Amino acid sequence: MTATAEPSVNEFGQARKRKEDARLISGRTRWTDNLTLPGMVHLAVLRSPVAHATITSIDVGAAKQAPGVTAVFTGRDLADEQGSLPCAWPISPDMVAPQAPSLAVDRVNFAGEAVAVVVARSAAEAHDALELIDVDYDDLPVVLDMEAALADGADLVHPELGTNRSALWAFDSAEVGTGGDVEEAIRGARDNGVVVKRRFRQQRLIPAFMEPRSVVMDPTGEQMTLWSATQIPHVLRVMIAMTLGVPEHKVRVIAPDVGGGFGGKLQVTPEEIITFLVARRLGKPVKWTEGRSESLVSGHHGRDQIQDLTICANRDGTVTGLKVELLADMGAYLRLVTPGVPILGAFMYNAIYKIPAYHFACTNVFTDKTPTDAYRGAGRPEATFAIERMMDELAAELGMEPLELREKNWIKHEEFPYTTISTLTYDSGNYEAATARAKELFDYDGLRAEQQRRRAANDPVQLGIGISTFTEMCGLAPSRVLGSLSYGAGGWEHAAIRMLPTGKVEVVTGSSPHGQGHETAWSQIVSDQLGVAFDDVEVLHGDTQSSHKGMDSYGSRSLTVGGIAVVKAAEKVVEKARKVAAHMLEASEDDLEYDRGRFTVRGTDKGTTVADVALAVFAAHDLPEGVEPSLDSDATFDPENFSFPHGTHLCATEVDTETGEVSIRSYASVDDVGTVVNPLIVDGQIHGGLAQGIAQALYEEAVYDEAGTLVTGTLADYLVPSAVDLPHFTTDRTETPSTTNPLGVKGVGEAGTIASTPAVVNAIIDAVRHLGVRDVEMPCSPQTVWRAINAARGQVKSTSEGSTETAAGGGLGSIDSQHGGAR
Amino acid sequence: MIPAAFDYVAPSSVDEAVQALAQAGDEVKVLGGGQSLLPVLRMRLAAPTTLVDLGKIAELRGVRDDGDAIVIGSMTTHHEVTRDSLVAAHAELVAKTTRTVADPQIRHRGTFGGSLVHADPAGDLLAPAVALGAEMVIAGSSGRRTVPASEFFVDYFTTAVAPDEVLIEVRIPKHTGWGSHYEKFNRVAQAWSIVGVAAAVRSEGGSIAEARVALTNMGSTPIRATGVERALVGQPASAEAIRSAAQHAAEGTSPTTDGNADADYREHLARVLTGRAVSEAAGVGG
Structure with missing residues (x-):
């Protein structure tokens, strides 16, 4: 036998450098777009420039004659084969869902929806021919605002459904028997305690994975082989079989090296179905690779909720009830798990706290926008943001130190396993330990003292401290629980x-x-x-x-x-x-x-x-x-339970009250993800997660104009921060092993994203709360912060919220084609 | 993200370039460093039939001393500008501003002249060129002409350079010994400026003897803040005097409203940032 190095120490816990990184970082690897098959042709997609319209005609004559073009297909050409894109999570029996063609047939429902495809010898020729396709659109009223969409007599995204309301999903602790009646708790608090009500807006985000999506389909073998830059090759194979009626054993799906996903590649995409069908029709290998702007407008988006919360408490700070009412924007269609994303949050609003009465209701709404679906955290960042913001608001209302309020209400380490009001059983955790360590790393007391000094001196740059003591449910998931939530598969x-x-x-x-x-x-x-x-x-x-x-x-x-x-x-x-x-x-x-x-x-x-x-x-x-x-x-x-990582994140921001600019002065996080296989990988996950959570707090938003056009359609307009825009992260861990798996591990992939957004926003508000500010809408851009300060001071009336100007700011989108071009 | 097909010409001299432009007709674009043009082409916002690439014309690169001015070749990269000793000594404002442009990759490809001719009102290098009274030397089929910066920028993405002309070099009067600062305000490092303020100050015995201030992205072209300059001259170099002079910063501006900032906020920023830029240039603590 060959010589084999004897392992001398336990590998578990070693900070090994990753064996896959050399090929991934150099790019000399099997990205889908790096594949070239004999006889392969290239597919390009024509997308709707309008958000809502009837397609009255499509003239593909000139495109078919263009150099190098093999074929052109419209939705009508594929209508008999393409079926409806799958939604695997019908959250309620009466959920309303539209047909979801991969290639639009009669109507487009969002700007960016695919309406025709060209296949050519080269990608360049395919893109050239796209410009020769002539589509006539008959505009329909555009539905963009969720509340307007739900009003009586509202214009409808899908008139055949008769409503823009897809579903209502509710949980009530009194009905289920896990706790009291929240209305009663609120009534009680009105008499003898405190009731705080807030509305938060979870702006729409774009996953913005590094590798654009790409699909190659080879129909020439006995098994048809589909390569895709996907997170879910196995699910995709089953879904192709079920959606298209193709025998499952005749399909092989390969996800070669894939460059990021963040949930954005947890999808069965129109382009996968289209490429599959077109290649099968032509009998030739076909490749589709998207451009960045195509990715931003047509890959699914995330978040986009309006959150109405009411929290009530006794005067001593004991929380007595929490009521959560959500509107969740589905966009134009229900994709793979679209309806379930906000519902995952239902179990997380009570977070690490012992809340005796809880009501959750989420209304899923259709609009003429890109469909939403999973994005790093999926439902849990929204919940964590809202409850952690509310704890700060409640503390301010009570005049309590916000960490003390949290400690008063959180589950003590000796109380695990603990069954929450939303029916989950947290197996293990130690919120006291993580918080104590985070305070120490952060110099919590020192920063509080400096904050007081700056306030007293009326410093134009104010200091704020933001807290997020979070947990989350991950490690999806026990199959029986998924079954009880009407999810279409096991976990x-x-x-x-x-x-x-x-x-x-x-x-x-x-x-x-x-x-x-x-x-x-x-x-x-x-x-x-x-x-x-x-x-x-x-x-x-x-x-x-x-x-x-x-x-x-x-x-x-x-x-x-x-x-x-x-x-x-x-x-x-x-x-x-x-x-x-x-x-x-x-x-x-x-x-x-x-x-x-x-x-x-x-x-x-x-x-x-x-x-x-x-x-x-x-x-x-x-x-x-x-x-x-x-x-x-x-x-x-099949896991017996979810995984419940937790941690305490502390953020110090400096807010320039003259310009509204926010800079993160320091960020300390202590995460408890159970035992750790590789600390380097865990650090990487936390750092990346923090970057994405901070990006939601400060930078990123998918913005639509009144016509339903995405105006943040390039990375010059959709502001993904780079390393220089982010602070040094001070990270540490406590290790409370999970008791529900033999390694004691807990999930880490989403923790940083979930935890960090409220820490940053809480810090911003903490810096200017003494000026009268009690909320700043995300992303907390300089202008938004400046207007919030001015509105609180009553000096300048806030015009930002009423602003209808949504043109992109100085980015590529603003370049006029007549004058563009460096000379 | 694939450009439409185009013909590509790479002349090796200015004369050849001018000739190529004359032959190519109307649908021609000049390729400098490509950091703005290529994204525009890839997004098919423009589809010229011919690109004339200046990258092989050696005479357009580099910085030289020309008596009371320095001359920067239009194809000198941002990186080269930031490293050049003549620029550092005599036009420090240009060097400091260039350091804020985008990221190192872009600064290695993008060119000084390309940025100026692109004339994006959010582009950073326009304001220092205007502030320092630069002169642009333009070559065309009828010879060479010189246009002052104050007349060079005509409108959004529009300059005095005609379609059959090429910007070949920029003469910047020496501002040796002046203090300078570029105050850039943007949301992420790679984003365009929401507002920028370029300031250069010559101090004499604790007073401001001369001041040059220009604003980025406060209108369709870079704007010289003459009201601020007038208010500064002869004043003591003090925080209070500078703050007071900076109140004139938004005069005569016409900023746009976009997703990052409304016009009134830009006007406010212009005042605040002008105060900061001038203070920094004059070496006055906050």
């Missing part, structure tokens, strides 16, 4: 381990990495489980032919579900090897001890390794009676 994950004769290991995972570092983390786990070197483990993923079974990666589920499946598979390998090892060592199985790949006979120096057993099994010359010659094993793990 298990699959893994398999193949023991190779030379002692090397192939790990097959149903998780589908798109930047998370699964190859490294899974290798570390298996290295410990089977006693093989880190470098002797190969992780296979994202191809329904090799990793045939899976539920893919989203909702911080890969480690807590997929990683545990790997552990379970490894345990089965060890159990199989134990029988053979006992036979090889001429000992009883009961006398064998096992530690990291090595079997020893108790009380002797006799032993063997899993690797040696693998070779013996390969030879199969001398196996015990009834033992089949294979150690290969697989496992499908």
